[in-house]
Amino acid sequence: MTDAPARDTIAAVATAPGAGGVGIVRLSGPRAQQIGETVAARRLRPRHAHYARFLDADGAAIDDGIALYFAAPASYTGEDVVELHGHGGPAVLEELLARVCALGARRARPGEFSERAFLEGRLDLAQAEAVADLIAAADVRAARAARRALDGEFSRRVEALAGDLLAIRIHVEAAIDFADEPLDTLGGAALRQRFVAASTALDALLAAAERGRRLRDGLHAVIVGPPNAGKSSLLNALAGSDRAIVTDIAGTTRDLLHETVKLDGVELTLVDTAGLREGGDAIEREGMRRAVGELQRADLAIVVLDARDPDSGLASVAEAIAQVPARLYVYNKIDLIESDYASPTPADIGGEDRVFVSARSGAGLDALHARLRALAQGDAADAADGAFTARARHVDALLRAREELDDARAQLDHEMLDLAAESLRQAHEALGEITGRVRADDLLGHIFSNFCIGK
Numbered sequence: 001m002t003d004a005p006a007r008d009t010i011a012a013v014a015t016a017p018g019a020g021g022v023g024i025v026r027l028s029g030p031r032a033q034q035i036g037e038t039v040a041a042r043r044l045r046p047r048h049a050h051y052a053r054f055l056d057a058d059g060a061a062i063d064d065g066i067a068l069y070f071a072a073p074a075s076y077t078g079e080d081v082v083e084l085h086g087h088g089g090p091a092v093l094e095e096l097l098a099r100v101c102a103l104g105a106r107r108a109r110p111g112e113f114s115e116r117a118f119l120e121g122r123l124d125l126a127q128a129e130a131v132a133d134l135i136a137a138a139d140v141r142a143a144r145a146a147r148r149a150l151d152g153e154f155s156r157r158v159e160a161l162a163g164d165l166l167a168i169r170i171h172v173e174a175a176i177d178f179a180d181e182p183l184d185t186l187g188g189a190a191l192r193q194r195f196v197a198a199s200t201a202l203d204a205l206l207a208a209a210e211r212g213r214r215l216r217d218g219l220h221a222v223i224v225g226p227p228n229a230g231k232s233s234l235l236n237a238l239a240g241s242d243r244a245i246v247t248d249i250a251g252t253t254r255d256l257l258h259e260t261v262k263l264d265g266v267e268l269t270l271v272d273t274a275g276l277r278e279g280g281d282a283i284e285r286e287g288m289r290r291a292v293g294e295l296q297r298a299d300l301a302i303v304v305l306d307a308r309d310p311d312s313g314l315a316s317v318a319e320a321i322a323q324v325p326a327r328l329y330v331y332n333k334i335d336l337i338e339s340d341y342a343s344p345t346p347a348d349i350g351g352e353d354r355v356f357v358s359a360r361s362g363a364g365l366d367a368l369h370a371r372l373r374a375l376a377q378g379d380a381a382d383a384a385d386g387a388f389t390a391r392a393r394h395v396d397a398l399l400r401a402r403e404e405l406d407d408a409r410a411q412l413d414h415e416m417l418d419l420a421a422e423s424l425r426q427a428h429e430a431l432g433e434i435t436g437r438v439r440a441d442d443l444l445g446h447i448f449s450n451f452c453i454g455k
């Protein structure tokens, strides 16, 4: 870091709000030690647990507890950190916090301790995000995966790939200086090999990040189908069957309704969409456009069809669901079918999953639940296998890197070195966005130190 401005000292209650056995006020910054020593009325030795009374301005005890001092840089933030461990009551902790603020600290913004850890180079951006993911993890598998990301497993792979791309960039930029010569006399074969290796590594990382994204976010299932097939009824039936563990995420738009359902500890996001069909008025068309957009992020399409007429319904959604990784077909309204409901000629859906239900009578809903649970668990188990959590932001960055790398390769094949260098720079920067590390001056430094060609 080049002359970082002097930071102030931040403070916050670090434990969850409400009553608890123990509550912690944490301080970070240059005045943490002095403030802590004033409140505890004693010297604080780094990395020692001191029993103390925490005093107010008049010398009366706010509380008694344990004071800890972590001297920079050996702390979570990398700055001087003091923790005051008192009794976990909201009134006591608020008074303690007010006291340290009166002594010169200020209340921290959300995430500011981790932000400082990032600015101090203690964590990279992906790791800082993993801290938040670990805290928010809804099940043990997601927590484990966040833990791995926090330990740097994801970041290390991103950095390794960034290193490969940097080497390729250096090679290409050097070749630009010898533009009169064909690339093949400038180590073109080795360069192409490096491309293949980087490309393979990028694909593997992208797949892992995509699994990590699903693990963090849960299975993203989108309910689609023609109008009136019973999509909304089905969502209600699924969500309502176990109301206690359903959280209402709030319809983000007037037409998409999100519900989070937990099946055996695995989260499933259900999105109800506007019915898909030809035509419709402007508002309906906008709803359909959003439904299609939602499908692009889906792991699973739950395709609801009217069991009395599945074929025409399927035709209206076939195109929209083609890109989704998995599909589950739900033939609804079987209560309206007189005879054996499996008998109407089912539409051709290949070997894919099919369930017959009635959202109205409840018939078949158990089987549907079981299918969804199996899908969600299979997905999570798959994702939890040595996985780390990742975010949509990371997947996006990797996808951009993928595109730029493909472009660079094509440009190189046409000996368009300047363009290839630029595409590579973009790919490299996309990776840098993940860890928050890559900067233009980094690159210049690398090029000059690696290629000292006497200028």
Ligand SMILES: Nc1nc2c(c(=O)[nH]1)N(C=O)[C@@H](CNc1ccc(C(=O)N[C@@H](CCC(=O)O)C(=O)O)cc1)CN2
Residues within 6 Å of the ligand: 070, 073, 074, 075, 076, 083
């Ligand atoms: N009391 C308390 N518990 C906590 C935290 C905290 O801030 N306070 N954490 C906050 O999120 C997590 C732990 N994070 C921490 C990360 C680094 C260091 C630290 O002192 N690191 C030094 C020394 C390492 C060592 O002794 O091996 C260092 O890395 O130099 C402390 C906590 C979870 N538990």
Ligand SMILES: Nc1nc2c(ncn2[C@@H]2O[C@H](COP(=O)(O)OP(=O)(O)OP(=O)(O)O)[C@@H](O)[C@H]2O)c(=O)[nH]1
Residues within 6 Å of the ligand: 225, 226, 227, 228, 229, 230, 231, 232, 233, 234, 273, 274, 275, 276, 332, 333, 334, 335, 336, 357, 358, 359, 360, 361
């Ligand atoms: N008989 C019967 N009727 C059902 C069943 N499921 C839904 N319906 C009815 O079908 C109609 C449409 O249901 P919705 O859940 O609104 O259908 P939708 O697919 O969300 O409709 P759009 O929002 O127009 O796309 C309503 O009148 C429901 O009561 C079922 O299993 N059996």
